[in-house]
Amino acid sequence: EVQVVESGGGLGQPGRSLRLSCTTSGFTFGDYGMNWFRQAPGKGLEWVGFIRTKTYGGTTHYAASVKGRFIISRDDSKSIVYLQMNSLKTDDTAVYYCARDLVRFLESTGFDPWGQGTLVTVSS
Amino acid sequence: EIVLTQSPATLSLSPGETATLSCRASQSVSSYLAWYQQKPGQAPRLLIYDAANRATGIPPRFSGSGSGTDFTLTISSLEPEDFAVYYCLQRTIWPPELTFGGGTKVEIK
Numbered sequence: 001e002v003q004v005v006e007s008g009g010g011l012g013q014p015g016r017s018l019r020l021s022c023t024t025s026g027f028t029f030g031d032y033g034m035n036w037f038r039q040a041p042g043k044g045l046e047w048v049g050f051i052r053t054k055t056y057g058g059t060t061h062y063a064a065s066v067k068g069r070f071i072i073s074r075d076d077s078k079s080i081v082y083l084q085m086n087s088l089k090t091d092d093t094a095v096y097y098c099a100r101d102l103v104r105f106l107e108s109t110g111f112d113p114w115g116q117g118t119l120v121t122v123s124s
Numbered sequence: 125e126i127v128l129t130q131s132p133a134t135l136s137l138s139p140g141e142t143a144t145l146s147c148r149a150s151q152s153v154s155s156y157l158a159w160y161q162q163k164p165g166q167a168p169r170l171l172i173y174d175a176a177n178r179a180t181g182i183p184p185r186f187s188g189s190g191s192g193t194d195f196t197l198t199i200s201s202l203e204p205e206d207f208a209v210y211y212c213l214q215r216t217i218w219p220p221e222l223t224f225g226g227g228t229k230v231e232i233k
Contacts, residue, residue, distance in 0.1 A: 037168075045160070045168060045211055047222035061220040064125075097167055102179070109158035109215045109222075110173030112180075117167055 002026035002113055006098050009118030012088045020083040020118060022098030029079035030054060031104040035111055036072060036083050038094035038120075048096070051081060053105060065091075088122045095119050126150050128212050128225035136233040143199040145228045147212035152192045156215045159188055159197045162227075163208045171210075172197060199230070207232050 008020040022034065033056075036048040049062035051072045060072045071084040081098060095117040102110030127150040137143055147157065155175040160168040170179040172188035175195060185200040199206055212225040 044227050045162075045213075045224045047213075047224070050220070050222075063221075102170065102173060107215070107217070108174050109156050109213055110170055110177075110179065111158075112170040114167040114169070 004098050004115040006115040006118040009120045012122050018085045022081045024079045030076040033101040034081040035099045037097045040094045090122050093122045130225035130228045134229045138233045145197040147195040149193045153214040155191050157195050158213045160211045161208050
């Protein structure tokens with residue numbers, strides 16, 4: 001069964017850092033781009049960023065709201081993708097979701113599966 | 125940044141009726157548009173990708189159409205489990221960017 005499971009959420013202080021992990025199983029992790037999304041309480045969905053496969057350089061791209069503060073990385077040997085969140089702001093409070101590209105080696109608008117999400121609360 | 129506008133914000137329908145949801149892009153996104161369903165407390169679920177391709181396991185009552193700037197998600201003969209919030213999503217190849225619409229809530233009338 002293909003699965004993605006987020007972890008690492010919790011309370012973070014403004015200006016500090018937090019690292020989320022997305023542990024995957026059931027597929028050849030290195031063949032897929034991986035993505036992070038978030039949803040603030042009671043709000044809509046927002047794209048955070050993605051990381052390509054090593055075949056395509058493992059390059060990363062971010063939403064303007066997190067660029068320069070968040071870093072996505074991947075460990076293909078462990079089938080895990082990370083979201084390093086630095087210089088946290090109260091506006092970063094949200095449920096963070098990890099999602100796999102639908103098709104291996106192809107960027108489309110399909111993301112599946114999604115994890116159940118992990119809540120990050122930024123507050124002093 | 126491409127802006128996606130979904131309408132209506134809320135759709136009140138009865139089971140068995142047909143739901144027609146609209147998503148309009150501020151500039152052409154070709155066919156790079158998807159539809160996701162989200163129920164309270166759950167992760168989004170992929171329904172339609174690249175405008176008209178139904179994801180695995182999605183019932184045929186869900187269909188997507190459109191290209192360029194105007195897209196439609198049609199849910200024929202609503203089932204009780206279809207009452208949820210629906211989001212459209214676009215993907216720009218360069219610069220790499222993804223944006224969601226504000227969502228349409230399909231509620232029971």
